Amino acid sequence: MKQKTSSLTLCISTLSLLLSLSATAAPLTRDNGAAVGDNQNSQTAGPNGPVLLQDVQLIQKLQRFDRERIPERVVHARGAGAYGTFEASADISALTRAKVFAKGSKTPVFVRFSTVIHGQHSPETLRDPRGFATKFYTSEGNWDLVGNNLPVFFIRDAMKFPDMVHALKPAPNTNLQDPNRFFDFFSHQPEATHMLTRLYSDYGIPKGYQYMDGNSVHAWKLVNAQGKYVYVKFHWASRQGQHNLTMQQAAAIQAQDFNHASRSLMDAIQHKQYPQWDLYIQVMQPEDMAKLDYNPLDATKIWPGVPERKIGTMTLNRLPENVFQETEQSAFAPSNLVAGIEPSEDRLLQGRIFAYADTQLHRVGTNGLQLPVNRPLAKVDNNNQDGAMNGGHRSGSVNYEPSRLALLQQDASARASQLPLAGTTQQAGIAKTQNFHQAGAYYRSLSKSEQTRLIANLAADLGQVRNETTRYTMLSYFYKADSGYGQAISKVLNANVAEVAKLAAQLHD
DSSP: OHHHHHHHHHHHHHHHHHHHHHHHOOOOBOTTSOBOSOSSSOEEESTTSOBOTTOHHHHHHHHHHHTSSSSSOSSSOSEEEEEEEEEEOSOOTTTOOOGGGSTTOEEEEEEEEEESSSOTTOOTTSSOOEEEEEEEEETTEEEEEEEESSSSOSOSOGGGHHHHHHHHSOOTTTOOOOHHHHHHHHTTOGGGHHHHHHHTSGGGSBSSGGGSOEEOOSOEEEEOTTSOEEEEEEEEEETTOOOBOOHHHHHHHHTTOTTHHHHHHHHHHHTTOOOEEEEEEEEEOGGGGGGSSSOTTOTTOOOTTOOEEEEEEEEEEEOOSOHIIIIITOOOOTTOOOTTEEEOSOHHHHHHHHHHHHHHHHHTOTTGGGSTTTOOSSOOOSSOOOOTTOOOOOOSSOOSSSOSSSOOOOOGGGOOOOOOOOSOEEEOOOSOOOOSHHHHHHHHHSOHHHHHHHHHHHHHHHTTOOOHHHHHHHHHHHHHHOHHHHHHHHHHTTOOHHHHHHHHHTOOO
């Protein structure tokens, strides 16, 4: 009886707090003082269409976020790079006209591995997603496949990306990373449950960069010579196997070496133990998308049951001669595409298409793509001109197109595919959220020992959260994913399991 009274009191006090906040909260505005109508969802062309450039709140948030640091990367500041070759091994000409995938072709690559949240000289033993960015110097221009070691992400809409990073970064008043802050944010993002479960598993701290897989996270489009497209996800599978560190192992290594991942990669290449990854794709037909009980363009989801197909192998065999000139000045952007590869309508990807290129213009400079590490092998011929540090060469009087004085013409074969659209512009969440199902499935796929370590890792951070509502909300998410999962963490934190179950019962997947 006392337990029911306590639960009721908690619910009433929480409701009172929410009502108090809604009554006193100041309006959220853009930099010009205008009120923001929706700070949760990007404007899209219909329920499943691409994101609109007219969404000034999205654009302003990303522009301001991209310019917060000079010159260090805002995210992925700590990194290590290596050169190598990608060799295509399968004939997928029926899927794409991109020459990088022509069977037997060999393409030079540069790969930058990185941690995400902390600064340039932070320990590589910290729990964090790992970036896996590959620049293909193809005969048709550079293609950047920018992904992570984990196959999903925390959020599904770029509107929330600056907020997410702000919450994960050290606090502005103390310069310390604080679980109270990032769990406060994630308690409002139930879709993050899947990524958090993976991040706090053993895969949150790889043993070395060559011992982790890479994933595109997003779906992309492959387009064939007839203009027909399919949706694909890319997966780099490490031939070295996936090997990770426990929390205790990471702490022991950090006491001796906080550069373990970079050192491991460099040592392997210097000793000619060249690391390799096989590239796989999952393929989904456009007409099959609506048949699923989840949205396959949601970055918080994997594609269960969709078979993978190997299409090539990458070997890294050379280290940069100058880390700053090559690794640090390397500029990756999902907008660096070639004919036959296009972005999907994934809302997070749509924001990254703009934000990554924009941040590189700010960080490296207007002419950053002229630097050797970023320069394409294909000839660059356009009317972009001038700007700081322009080392290019152009001559003549014509710097416009079209012109009869200097022939420079578009290539119709490189036109984008056509996407059928329906509906009206909108700002609304996706229809099929399914926030917890895949998190539970992943938890159940782990061994008992892996589950035990996941729970201990999560409890170590969640146990630092002082706000009871935040703590119980997060516990309800894990309980909703899998009751055993939620019960186990709740017991470690001495939380009221019955109250956690009650909150979870009110959640919709």
